[in-house]
Amino acid sequence: MTDSVSAKPDDSALVRVRGLTTVLNGKKVFDALDVAIPRGKITAIMGPSGTGKTTLLKHITGQMRGDAGEVWVDGQNVQTISREKLFELRERIGYLFQNSALLTDFDVFENVAFPLRQHTDLPEVLIRNIVLTKLQAVGLRGAAGLMPSELSGGMARRVALARAIVFDPMLILYDEPFVGLDPIALNQVLKLIRTLNQTLGITSVLVAHELEAIKQVADHIYLIANGKVVAQGDPNTIAGDGSPWTRQFFGGEADGPVPFQYPAGDYAASLGFPRSNP
Amino acid sequence: MSQRPSYAVGTGLFIVLGFAALGYLATQTTSVANTSRGPSYTVEAHFANIGQLKERAPVKVAGVRVGQVRSITLEPGKETADVKLAIDQRYGQIPDDSVATIFTSGLLGDQYVGIQYGSSKKVLADGGTLALTRPAQQLEEMLGKFFGAGGAADNLAGSYRVKARFSNIGALSVGAPVKMAGVAIGSVQTVKADPVKLDAEVTLAIDKKYSQIPDDSAAAVFTSGLIGTQYVAIQPGGSPDMLKDGDELVLTQSAMQIEDLIGKFLVSGSSSSSGDKKDADGGKH
Amino acid sequence: MSVPMSRDNIVLRSLAQIGECGLFLLRMLAAVPRSLRHYRETLRQIWFVGAMSLIIIMVCGLFVGMVLGLQLYDVLSIFGGTSATGTVVAIAIYRELGPVVTALLFAGRAGTSVTAEIGLMRATDQIAAMEMMAVDPVAYVAVPRFIAGVIAMPLLSCVFCALGIFGGHLVGVTWLGIDNGTFWSNMTATVEVVKDVINGVLWKSVVFGTVVSLIAVFQGYTTPPTSEGVAYATTRTVVASSIAILALDFVLTAFLM
Numbered sequence: 142m143t144d145s146v147s148a149k150p151d152d153s154a155l156v157r158v159r160g161l162t163t164v165l166n167g168k169k170v171f172d173a174l175d176v177a178i179p180r181g182k183i184t185a186i187m188g189p190s191g192t193g194k195t196t197l198l199k200h201i202t203g204q205m206r207g208d209a210g211e212v213w214v215d216g217q218n219v220q221t222i223s224r225e226k227l228f229e230l231r232e233r234i235g236y237l238f239q240n241s242a243l244l245t246d247f248d249v250f251e252n253v254a255f256p257l258r259q260h261t262d263l264p265e266v267l268i269r270n271i272v273l274t275k276l277q278a279v280g281l282r283g284a285a286g287l288m289p290s291e292l293s294g295g296m297a298r299r300v301a302l303a304r305a306i307v308f309d310p311m312l313i314l315y316d317e318p319f320v321g322l323d324p325i326a327l328n329q330v331l332k333l334i335r336t337l338n339q340t341l342g343i344t345s346v347l348v349a350h351e352l353e354a355i356k357q358v359a360d361h362i363y364l365i366a367n368g369k370v371v372a373q374g375d376p377n378t379i380a381g382d383g384s385p386w387t388r389q390f391f392g393g394e395a396d397g398p399v400p401f402q403y404p405a406g407d408y409a410a411s412l413g414f415p416r417s418n419p
Numbered sequence: 420m421s422q423r424p425s426y427a428v429g430t431g432l433f434i435v436l437g438f439a440a441l442g443y444l445a446t447q448t449t450s451v452a453n454t455s456r457g458p459s460y461t462v463e464a465h466f467a468n469i470g471q472l473k474e475r476a477p478v479k480v481a482g483v484r485v486g487q488v489r490s491i492t493l494e495p496g497k498e499t500a501d502v503k504l505a506i507d508q509r510y511g512q513i514p515d516d517s518v519a520t521i522f523t524s525g526l527l528g529d530q531y532v533g534i535q536y537g538s539s540k541k542v543l544a545d546g547g548t549l550a551l552t553r554p555a556q557q558l559e560e561m562l563g564k565f566f567g568a569g570g571a572a573d574n575l576a577g578s579y580r581v582k583a584r585f586s587n588i589g590a591l592s593v594g595a596p597v598k599m600a601g602v603a604i605g606s607v608q609t610v611k612a613d614p615v616k617l618d619a620e621v622t623l624a625i626d627k628k629y630s631q632i633p634d635d636s637a638a639a640v641f642t643s644g645l646i647g648t649q650y651v652a653i654q655p656g657g658s659p660d661m662l663k664d665g666d667e668l669v670l671t672q673s674a675m676q677i678e679d680l681i682g683k684f685l686v687s688g689s690s691s692s693s694g695d696k697k698d699a700d701g702g703k704h
Numbered sequence: 705m706s707v708p709m710s711r712d713n714i715v716l717r718s719l720a721q722i723g724e725c726g727l728f729l730l731r732m733l734a735a736v737p738r739s740l741r742h743y744r745e746t747l748r749q750i751w752f753v754g755a756m757s758l759i760i761i762m763v764c765g766l767f768v769g770m771v772l773g774l775q776l777y778d779v780l781s782i783f784g785g786t787s788a789t790g791t792v793v794a795i796a797i798y799r800e801l802g803p804v805v806t807a808l809l810f811a812g813r814a815g816t817s818v819t820a821e822i823g824l825m826r827a828t829d830q831i832a833a834m835e836m837m838a839v840d841p842v843a844y845v846a847v848p849r850f851i852a853g854v855i856a857m858p859l860l861s862c863v864f865c866a867l868g869i870f871g872g873h874l875v876g877v878t879w880l881g882i883d884n885g886t887f888w889s890n891m892t893a894t895v896e897v898v899k900d901v902i903n904g905v906l907w908k909s910v911v912f913g914t915v916v917s918l919i920a921v922f923q924g925y926t927t928p929p930t931s932e933g934v935a936y937a938t939t940r941t942v943v944a945s946s947i948a949i950l951a952l953d954f955v956l957t958a959f960l961m
Contacts, residue, residue: 202836228838242833245825256837259741259844304837426751433755437859440866444905448794448869448888449895477893 155180155312155344156201161210162368163196170196171207172368178312183338183345185359185376187352189390189399192365194348195239198314201346202234203227215311232260235305235313235343239320241297243289243304249276250285253304260308275303279333295326302333312344313337319351327354334358352391364390366399450475458508459486460545464519465499470530470555472521477531478504479522485510488532504532504549514539515547521555530555577627578605579664583638583651588619589674591640591649597623599653604629607651623651625662633658639672649674728922732847738840739847746848753814753849753917754856758863760813761806765864768801769793769871776872777880786880790887791894793872798900802865804953807912810857811945815920818849819941822924823934831925846925850917857913861905903960911952916945 156178163171170193178184186194199205200212203219212219217230243252253272257263263271276282279299289297298318305313315334319327335358337343349355355362356376364372364379364386371386372379380391389397405411466472469491478486486506493500506513516537523530534549543549585591588610597605605625613620625632635656642649656670739746772793780786822845825831834841869891876882895901920941927937 204832204835228840231836231838234836236833236836238829238833238836240829242829244830244833245828256839259837259839301833426748429755430747430751433750433758433856434859436758437754437856437862440859440862441901441906443866444798444862444869445897445901448891449897449901450892 153179155215156346157211157213158197158200159211159213161200161207161212163193163200163205163207165196169368171200171210173210174365174369176363176370178344178346179361180344181338181342182360183334183347183358185347185349185355185362186365187348187350187355187362187390188365190350193368194365195316197365198236198316198346198348201314202231202236232256232308233311235302235308235310237298237301237305237313237315237318239317241289241294241301243292243297243301245289247289248285249281249287249289249292249300252289252300253307256304256307271307272303275307276300278306278336279303280329293326295322295329298322298326298330299333302330302337306337306341306343309341310343312346315345315347315349317349318347319349319354327351331358366390459505460508460511461489462504462506462513462543462545462547462549464502464504464532464549464552466502466519466521466552466554467499468521468554469500469502470521470523472502472530472532472555478506478534479531480510480513480534480536482533485534502532511542513543515541515543515549516551517543517549518551518553519549520553523555578624579627579630579662580608581623581625581662581664581666581668583621583623583668583671584613584616585619585621585638585640585671585673587673588621588640589642589649591621591651591674595648596650597625597653598650599629599632599655604653621651623668630661632662634660634662634666635670636662636668637670637672638668640674642674724926725918725922728846728925729918731842732850732918732921735840735843735847736851739843739851742844742848745844746851749848749852750856753810753818753852754859757810757813757856757860760809761860761864762867764805764809765802765867766871766874768805768864769797769868769873770875771871772796772801772868773872773875773880777876777882786876786882787886787890789876789882790869790872790891793876794869794891794895795900797865797868797872798895799904799957800953802868802905803861803908803912804949806861806864806909807857807916807949808946810853810860810913811916811920811942811949814853814856815916815941815945816938818853818917818920819924819927819938820934822846822849822921823927823929823937826925826927827929827931827934842925846921850921853917853920854910854913857916858906858909861909865905899960907960908953908956911956912949915948915952919944919948 154177156176158174158176161171161174161176162169174197176186176197186197188194196205200207201214201219203212203222206220210220214230215233217226219227219230222230243249244255247255250272253275254268257268257271261268273282273285276285279302281296281299281303284292284296284300289300292300318330318334322330331354334345334347338345338358347355347359359376362373362376362379363370366386372382372384374382380387385398388394389399395401472488472491474488474491476488477484478488486504489503489505491500491502504519513534514537516539518535518537520533520535521530522533537551591607591610593607593610595607596603597607605623607621608624609620609622611620612618621638623638632653633656635658637654637656639652639654640649641652653668662668773789776789776792777786780788780792822831825845831841831845834844873887877884877887923937923941923944924934927933
């Protein structure tokens with residue numbers, strides 16, 4: 142797959158974020174953020190809750206635009222690209238939503254067939270073959286006739302994955318793919334992510350908190366906090382880089398650079414006590 | 420895929436049903452339902468006054484709809500309205516001496532053209548003209564005729580005048596009918612108060628046709644119905660001499676005021692002067 | 705998407721809503737050519753907003769016609785004019801009750817479900833998923849529902865009117881004994897195609913359908929994607945639609961008279 146991507150062959154990164162700055166509701170979500178996602182690899186993006194990991198994915202897919210900086214995906218800057226070009230690009234990007242986002246009006250088969258029906262005029266036989274192949278890949282060919290409401294969380298996520306890969310994308314973005322899954326379903330999804338990356342060479346970006354799971358699949362980890370990359374490296378070495386961020390995050394400490402207390406005024410003053418003399 | 424046919428059929432049914440309803444509303448419940456469907460031919464009629472007649476008003480024979488008014492035009496320089504009637508082909512046997520009249524359905528209804536067949540053997544051709552027409556009756560004229568005001572015109576043919584004196588004429592006015600046996604035979608010509616005798620002197624113009632009225636007949640001012648207009652009724656007497664122009668009717672009965680009538684009724688019906696309804700009922704028994 | 709307005713100024717907020725609604729309409733109109741591809745979806749939505757509302761519309765039309773027949777018979781018998789019952793039922797239903805009541809029912813039945821559906825699609829990221837599958841959600845979700853409403857509303861109105869006439873006939877002729885011929889002939893003599901059916905029923909209901917669908921789709925599409933937001937949005941759909949219907953009814957009546 143990677144060889145078909147030729148817009149900027151010299152660039153080893155499929156996605157390159159340069160100096161991205163975004164202000165949302167007066168709060169700086171990203172402050173000159175730099176991220177590079179290498180081709181054909183699985184990259185994990187981690188960080189404390191509320192640091193804008195999902196927001197970063199939305200920037201990569203052009204759902205949101207930053208206030209400054211560039212987001213290059215396969216040689217195109219999605220921050221300035223036209224809507225038509227963006228839609229063309231998106232056809233080559235799979236996106237796995239946190240809550241699967243299956244269309245509740247359609248059954249499993251139609252959900253997976255949806256992108257095909259919207260973008261192609263393939264004959265019904267061909268659509269059927271493609272859809273069943275993808276469903277077989279995620280192990281849910283037998284569930285083709287079920288409605289989304291009849292699926293468990295893990296099954297829904299696998300159907301959504303089948304839908305995301307129906308066009309054989311160059312890039313898949315996983316938004317919290319492990320949330321709310323039991324250990325069996327979690328491992329099934331984990332196995333799928335790895336298989337898709339290894340057999341099809343699909344570049345994968347993973348936003349997740351599950352450290353153990355990520356260690357099994359990720360080639361590279363970015364740790365984002367306060368709108369910046371605070372640490373990066375491969376899963377085995379990143380935890381030991383010694384910075385207070387990694388120590389707190391990977392060690393799971395309650396207090397540290399990410400404070401336990403939400404910023405507030407003087408505690409004693411807000412309780413109405415007279416100000417204590419310093 | 421599996422659901423597609425079911426809702427497609429349902430949607431189709433819904434759309435068909437909706438349009439069927441529209442077609443039903445538009446054709447069956449509106450004036451479109453009245454438009455003639457068969458071929459028609461055109462007949463012209465000239466009316467001195469079309470009143471409230473409108474295009475597409477019905478044309479009726481014996482009360483049955485046979486066509487409709489196609490156009491109403493007034494040619495410059497002419498005083499009659501040119502009305503074209505579209506008549507259904509199957510009612511094509513209209514004698515050429517038929518009379519076209521503008522009627523009103525009911526007192527307040529829409530106007531229509533009624534055709535009364537004549538006796539001619541010749542049938543009116545397409546584009547022919549109905550020579551005999553009667554214009555729309557204006558409500559005012561009709562009321563006038565009904566109440567006798569129009570009678571004055573008839574009297575021009577010949578009438579004679581008779582005087583009558585009443586102590587009270589109520590609301591009797593000039594033009595009110597003079598009736599004998601309920602049939603109008605003339606009208607009130609003048610009403611004036613006599614400054615000396617302190618009563619009302621009424622001059623009645625009676626049609627010459629009715630010259631055989633005994634001179635001892637009585638005249639009375641009556642009211643038609645409870646709230647109708649007043650008229651003069653002649654009650655013939657038994658004298659061999661007949662009334663002549665300028666005579667005076669000696670026996671008269673003045674108008675009954677409705678207040679008097681009610682007063683009389685109450686007094687005779689009930690001993691108590693308060694006269695409430697229960698007492699009145701009780702008095703009848 | 706959020707309204708940058710102080711929360712306390714209801715006039716400015718309403719104005720902003722109306723403005724956003726108008727812009728949204730332009731956005732939908734711009735997306736109409738793209739949504740022609742999704743004609744199947746439009747058909748499906750006609751089924752949902754139109755055919756599924758048929759039962760309630762028919763039942764209500766029947767009862768409105770019946771109660772009109774009953775009331776008018778009662779009043780007209782004072783003047784000895786019961787033969788005009790058919791005429792007055794038809795005119796009342798065609799000019800006012802048909803389109804207005806249908807639109808109000810439509811807002812309650814189809815409008816709310818469209819708002820809730822789109823709101824929940826947002827809340828469950830289905831809209832975002834379409835964006836990500838390079839499917840324009842305005843063209844795929846909003847426009848088909850909008851067009852379906854514009855198409856379905858006049859058809860529903862006609863069905864309502866037909867059932868209303870039937871209801872009036874049922875009470876007037878079958879129960880109260882007005883002459884069948886008189887009922888129809890008086891009606892057909894007075895009711896006019898252009899003034900009563902085209903202007904009264906069709907135009908009004910096309911306008912009402914447009915407005916109700918626009919409000920319903922807009923509210924669903926712009927509501928905060930939370931259960932609370934969806935609940936408020938459905939309420940606003942009914943309130944805004946009802947006000948818009950009755951206000952527009954006056955304006956249209958003044959224009960079409």
